[in-house]
Amino acid sequence: MRLLTHNMLSSNIKGVSNGFPLRIEVGKVVEKQVDFNADFLRNMFPKIEWKAFVDAAKTVGYAELPEEVDSSALESEEFLNKFHHALLELHLEEGALVCPETGRRFPVSKGIPNMLLHEDEV
Amino acid sequence: MPFRTAQIGLVSSHPEVYEPCDDSFALVDALLADRNHLLEHHPTLCMEVGCGSGYIITSLALILGQEAPGIHYIATDTNPHAVRVTSETLEAHGVHAELVNTDIALGLEKRLAGLVDVMVVNPPYVPTPEDEVGREGIASSWAGGENGRSVIDRILPIADNLLSDKGWLYMVTLICNNPSEICLQMRERGYASRIVVQRSTEEESLHVIKFWRDLDAQEDGKQMVTPNKTAPARGVMESLLSQFPLLSTWRTNSNNSS
Ligand SMILES: C[S@@+](CC[C@H](N)C(=O)[O-])C[C@H]1O[C@@H](n2cnc3c(N)ncnc32)[C@H](O)[C@@H]1O
Numbered sequence: 001m002r003l004l005t006h007n008m009l010s011s012n013i014k015g016v017s018n019g020f021p022l023r024i025e026v027g028k029v030v031e032k033q034v035d036f037n038a039d040f041l042r043n044m045f046p047k048i049e050w051k052a053f054v055d056a057a058k059t060v061g062y063a064e065l066p067e068e069v070d071s072s073a074l075e076s077e078e079f080l081n082k083f084h085h086a087l088l089e090l091h092l093e094e095g096a097l098v099c100p101e102t103g104r105r106f107p108v109s110k111g112i113p114n115m116l117l118h119e120d121e122v
Numbered sequence: 123m124p125f126r127t128a129q130i131g132l133v134s135s136h137p138e139v140y141e142p143c144d145d146s147f148a149l150v151d152a153l154l155a156d157r158n159h160l161l162e163h164h165p166t167l168c169m170e171v172g173c174g175s176g177y178i179i180t181s182l183a184l185i186l187g188q189e190a191p192g193i194h195y196i197a198t199d200t201n202p203h204a205v206r207v208t209s210e211t212l213e214a215h216g217v218h219a220e221l222v223n224t225d226i227a228l229g230l231e232k233r234l235a236g237l238v239d240v241m242v243v244n245p246p247y248v249p250t251p252e253d254e255v256g257r258e259g260i261a262s263s264w265a266g267g268e269n270g271r272s273v274i275d276r277i278l279p280i281a282d283n284l285l286s287d288k289g290w291l292y293m294v295t296l297i298c299n300n301p302s303e304i305c306l307q308m309r310e311r312g313y314a315s316r317i318v319v320q321r322s323t324e325e326e327s328l329h330v331i332k333f334w335r336d337l338d339a340q341e342d343g344k345q346m347v348t349p350n351k352t353a354p355a356r357g358v359m360e361s362l363l364s365q366f367p368l369l370s371t372w373r374t375n376s377n378n379s380s
Contacts, residue, residue, distance in 0.1 A: 001220065005196070005220045005222070007233065008196075008230055008233040008234050008237075009222070009229050009230060009233065010229060010232045010233055011229070012228050012229050012231070012232075020232065020233065032218075035191060035192075037191050037192030039192055040192030040193070043166045044194075047237060106229075110206060110209065111209065111221070112206065112222065113229075114202065114223040114224070115222055115223065115224035115228055115230075116200065116223060116225060116228070117225075117228065
């Protein structure tokens with residue numbers, strides 16, 4: 001699971017008002033190289049919740065992202081490289097995503113998060 | 123050498139995961155037929171709901187492939203074996219999609235709203251008793267409840283929420299799902315529709331329908347639900363129904379095959 005996916009997931013349990021961002025519990029993180037594409041990064045940048053993204057990156061061991069940015073950062077190749085790496089190349093392979101309100105764990109196994117809810121949570 | 127679509131020999135499998143079948147091939151044929159439009163569409167995010175073996179999302183990634191780099195693919199399935207098999211199929215073809223084991227788009231609906239440029243769905247569409255829908259195991263790949271519409275009718279509003287302003291949805295339907303009624307419902311949500319592929323075999327007649335947001339459709343849709351029927355509304359009705367010319371013949375002549 002890429003950090004991009006983490007940035008798109010929230011806890012949907014009945015009664016939870018703000019299930020975002022999910023806290024990451026790290027079991028295993030892997031790096032997979034992905035071709036660099038600046039257009040994709042520019043398209044995605046405005047959709048990313050930056051603070052959640054920076055925190056997620058730190059949790060998986062990458063602390064190179066600036067705490068605060070605006071779209072002028074997209075001019076910088078150095079920034080784009082870091083953004084690319086954190087967004088697409090770092091995968092949570094094993095671990096869990098934890099609902100910030102209830103503490104419910106959504107397991108991540110072989111890189112795939114299980115967001116299915118039990119009947120009493122829907 | 124890059125493949126044009128997923129190769130059956132490289133598609134992974136599991137006893138409880140739907141194997142690529144006529145419906146899967148029809149959907150991939152629709153994507154191939156629409157390939158140039160898809161390339162011009164410049165999608166950023168593509169998504170499949172109900173990925174099964176991964177045949178379709180893998181094919182989509184290959185079809186758009188090198189000519190459209192930097193597209194992000196996401197696929198979901200309720201069946202945990204299916205998402206695992208899909209990851210093997212993707213890997214065997216050297217492409218990537220992010221996988222989520224979930225019910226339609228549960229967990230993604232909030233943050234992914236309005237971001238999906240292309241959605242593809244080959245849903246469970248076979249008419250079955252309602253209590254067979256969503257059971258564990260392979261039956262949930264086809265069990266569609268009354269008129270095969272249970273899961274389809276849950277997917278449509280979610281698709282509407284997730285699709286971007288320029289978003290397209292490709293969906294497989296069986297004739298007994300009443301596709302013209304699905305198109306009318308989507309028209310009320312502001313979507314135009316078109317049949318991209320039409321197939322009939324001994325057992326089933328299926329359509330792959332493409333939906334896209336269309337301001338005129340929304341206007342027409344509104345007019346259609348108001349009692350005072352206006353000319354454009356009727357025009358829309360007729361053109362929609364004329365897309366399904368074989369509807370009545372298929373109903374009366376079930377041996378019709380081509
Ligand atoms: C007809 S199969 C299609 C599989 C594959 N996409 C193909 O075309 O070969 C339908 C798939 O949808 C999945 N499915 C059924 N209900 C679902 C739901 N509520 N959310 C997500 N996936 C679902 C099934 O597990 C199955 O893999």
